[in-house]
Structure formats: C-alpha cells, structure tokens
Amino acid sequence: MSTLTSEAVRYLPFHLPLLEQEEIDGVVETLKSGWITTGPKVQEFEEAFARFLGVRHALAVSSCTAALHLALDAIGLQEGDEVLLPTLTFTATAEVVTYFKAKPVLVDSENSYFNLDPEQLERYCSGRTRAIIPVHFGGHPCEMDRITELARLRNLRVIEDAAHAFPAQYRGRYVGTISPLTAFSFYATKTLATGEGGMVTTEDNALADRISLMRLHGMSRDAWKRYSAQGSWRYEVLEAGYKYNLTDIQAALGLAQLAKAERMLKKRAWLARHYTEGLRSLDAFRLPRVCADVQHAWHLYVILLEPQALTIGRDEVIEELRSRGVGTAVHFIPLHLHPYYQKQWGYRRGQFPVAEDYFERCVSIPLYPGMTEADADYVIENLHDIAYRFRA
Numbered sequence: 536m537s538t539l540t541s542e543a544v545r546y547l548p549f550h551l552p553l554l555e556q557e558e559i560d561g562v563v564e565t566l567k568s569g570w571i572t573t574g575p576k577v578q579e580f581e582e583a584f585a586r587f588l589g590v591r592h593a594l595a596v597s598s599c600t601a602a603l604h605l606a607l608d609a610i611g612l613q614e615g616d617e618v619l620l621p622t623l624t625f626t627a628t629a630e631v632v633t634y635f636k637a638k639p640v641l642v643d644s645e646n647s648y649f650n651l652d653p654e655q656l657e658r659y660c661s662g663r664t665r666a667i668i669p670v671h672f673g674g675h676p677c678e679m680d681r682i683t684e685l686a687r688l689r690n691l692r693v694i695e696d697a698a699h700a701f702p703a704q705y706r707g708r709y710v711g712t713i714s715p716l717t718a719f720s721f722y723a724t725k726t727l728a729t730g731e732g733g734m735v736t737t738e739d740n741a742l743a744d745r746i747s748l749m750r751l752h753g754m755s756r757d758a759w760k761r762y763s764a765q766g767s768w769r770y771e772v773l774e775a776g777y778k779y780n781l782t783d784i785q786a787a788l789g790l791a792q793l794a795k796a797e798r799m800l801k802k803r804a805w806l807a808r809h810y811t812e813g814l815r816s817l818d819a820f821r822l823p824r825v826c827a828d829v830q831h832a833w834h835l836y837v838i839l840l841e842p843q844a845l846t847i848g849r850d851e852v853i854e855e856l857r858s859r860g861v862g863t864a865v866h867f868i869p870l871h872l873h874p875y876y877q878k879q880w881g882y883r884r885g886q887f888p889v890a891e892d893y894f895e896r897c898v899s900i901p902l903y904p905g906m907t908e909a910d911a912d913y914v915i916e917n918l919h920d921i922a923y924r925f926r927a
Contacts, residue, residue, distance in 0.1 A: 546860045547860055547861050547913060553799060553905045561790060580595055592743035595733070595789075596733045596779045597779045598627075601733055604777070605779060606694045606718055607631055612635045619642055621669070622869040628668055641871050643887040644890045647824055651667075651670065653682050667686055667691055667694075669695055670698070673699055673823070673831075673836075674833050675829060680706070683714070692715060694716045697711060698718070698720035699834040701727050701796070703830055711736040716737050717737070721789060726803070727792045727796060750780055752772065752777070753773050755773060807831070810911060818841060821839040837866065838897070838918075839898075844927055849895060849896055856917060869894055901914060
C-alpha cells in the first residue's frame with residue numbers, strides 16, 4: 536500500500552488518492568490495448584458499478600457536473616423553472632441549473648449534519664419548482680424519506696448530488712438506489728478517484744436512454760462501437776448533445792478503485808473513529824455527528840471551532856496547521872456569499888444563518904485511506920497543542 540507518513544515528509548496533505556499496483560496495471564493494460572477513449576472498459580466499469588450498488592443503470596460521464604447536467608436534461612428542465620438545493624455546496628450543484636436558464640433556489644442547512652434542511656423546503660416551493668437536489672454533505676446521507684415525501688406531494692423530481700457519498704447508505708439502501716437519478720463524482724479527491732469522471736445511476740429505462748444519448752453528441756446508442764469489429768461506421772445524430780463521455784483509461788482506474796471500495800471505506804471509518812477518540816476531550820472543537828440509521832462514506836472529517844474556547848479564528852487555525860505541516864481545506868463557502876449568486880439572483884449575507892455560522896467555523900482535516908495511525912496522531916497532537924496554546 537502506498538502511504539505517506541509525517542515522519543517521512545515535511546507535509547501531510549489534505550488528501551492523496553490510494554493508487555496501487557492494480558491501478559497501474561489496469562492503465563497499462565488499457566494503453567496496450569490501443570483503446571484509450573470510451574470503449575469496453577467504460578462499459579465494464581458501468582456494469583461493475585451498477586452491480587455494486589444494486590441499481591439497473593449506471594452511466595459513466597466526464598464529471599459529476601456533467602452527471603447533474605444530464606440528469607436535469609433528462610427530467611426536461613426548462614427556462615424559468617426552479618430547483619431547490621442547499622447553499623452549502625460546491626458551485627457545480629447550482630451552476631448546472633443555470634445552463635437551462637432556470638433558477639437555483641438556495642436553502643439553508645440543518646444544524647446536525649449540515650445537509651439540506653428538509654423542514655425549510657416547503658417554504659421555498661413555488662408553482663415553478665420542478666426538482667430538488669439534495670447534497671449528501673461530507674458523505675453523510677440527507678434525510679431522504681422527508682425529501683422524497685415532499686417531492687411526491689409536490690410532484691417534484693429528486694436528483695441526488697452524491698459527489699461525497701460513495702458508498703454511503705441510508706436506512707440500509709445505498710445512495711444511488713433511492714431517487715430517480717443520482718450523480719456521483721470520481722474527482723481526484725473523492726472516495727473513488729479516476730482523476731476526473733462521474734456516474735449517473737437510475738432504475739428508469741427512459742431516463743437512462745436519454746442520458747446515454749446526450750452524453751456523446753446526441754448520437755445513436757452504442758455509437759462508440761463504430762471503430763470496433765462489432766460496430767458500423769453509420770450512426771445517426773438524434774439530438775444536439777454534449778461531449779461528456781468517460782475514457783477507458785479513467786475506467787481502468789475506476790475498476791481498480793471499485794474493487795477495493797469497501798477496504799478504503801473501512802480505513803476512512805477507522806480514521807474517523809480515531810480522530811473522534813483523540814479529539815473528544817477538547818472543548819475547542821465540535822466533532823462530526825453521525826445519524827444511527829446511515830452508513831457515512833467519510834469523504835470529509837470536518838471540525839467546527841467553538842469560538843468561545845479559542846482566542847483565534849478559523850483562518851488562524853488553518854494557518855497554524857499549515858505551519859506545522861498539516862494540510863486542510865474548507866468545505867464550502869456557501870453559494871449565497873459568492874459575487875455571482877448575489878449579483879445574478881439577489882442572494883445576500885444573513886439569509887442562511889446555519890450555513891454561514893458553519894462556514895465561519897469549519898476546517899476539513901486530512902482523511903484518506905493511505906494515511907497511517909501516526910499521520911492521524913500527528914494531526915490530533917497539533918490540534919491539542921493549538922487548543923492549549925490559544926485557549927480563551
């Protein structure tokens with residue numbers, strides 16, 4: 536296993552993908568095959584991903600952003616429609632809504648797991664609302680029963696943003712099998728990493744057919760086979776589609792990562808428990824909470840500063856950790872605080888107090904399968920030292 540220890544190097548990064556011999560062998564095999572764009576490896580990856588989750592269709596695409604875009608296209612989103620989504624997310628969740636000249640309607644977080652607050656959804660619904668995009672923040676599933684019930688009553692479509700949530704479970708069901716459409720990310724920092732890439736899962740044959748068509752220029756099904764012995768040079772362009780296909784090189788990485796997904800999850804969960812045990816005695820930080828009826832994917836381990844316990848703020852804590860060789864990140868700057876969303880949609884500071892308070896206090900600390908116990912202990916020791924040195 537490739538590892539990175541604080542003793543061996545001066546800097547412990549926020550994240551490193553676990554790339555081992557299996558990934559190297561898979562990529563080399565693909566390169567030697569001569570088929571490096573969308574081809575048989577992508578199909579194999581899709582089938583393996585669908586089997587893992589127990590879902591009928593898994594459609595590989597170039598990113599989670601592409602997955603969300605194609606999902607919105609598949610439900611027929613139109614200009615002037617509205618889509619409910621959390622302000623506490625990466626911009627991709629909302630920007631894809633604007634591709635259709637539709638409006639992203641932002642909603643605040645709940646205060647336990649910082650997912651979309653289901654209690655606030657009803658008040659933001661209007662006659663133009665067409666869909667809800669819940670984001671499983673950090674890998675902790677949203678309260679899907681309540682979201683699904685509201686969607687049923689309001690005749691809305693649910694598209695889950697599961698960029699953080701592979702392989703999370705909600706009440707015994709894998710995320711990716713709950714809603715009509717779910718979008719996953721395989722970006723370099725995610726729990727299954729292909730560098731860039733994504734997947735859409737669905738049980739609906741018609742939705743799957745539409746996404747399959749639109750992800751590669753709107754060309755007729757299996758047009759990628761036209762350069763194989765089984766294919767034909769003749770194809771038809773049925774729609775003005777997009778260039779959203781995954782490559783076989785990326786799929787080779789995905790297959791190797793998928794084969795050890797459970798092992799990687801166990802390691803991340805172990806690290807999360809180790810952090811919690813090591814930090815629970817400190818009153819300077821609030822640690823992540825986990826609902827009893829979910830399986831957390833542990834994409835992120837986010838601590839929240841308790842400002843009354845420290846003489847320094849979040850930015851200074853990040854700088855202290857950086858100076859000690861510990862990489863961190865911030866997930867996320869709420870969308871309503873960004874200039875674009877304020878200028879274009881009229882959002883303003885103060886509208887979403889839970890997300891704002893979270894943002895001012897949050898720090899994501901290193902959590903990835905290649906970390907050792909010594910790495911985690913190094914992070915814990917430095918957080919103890921910071922809590923002691925800067926105690927209020």
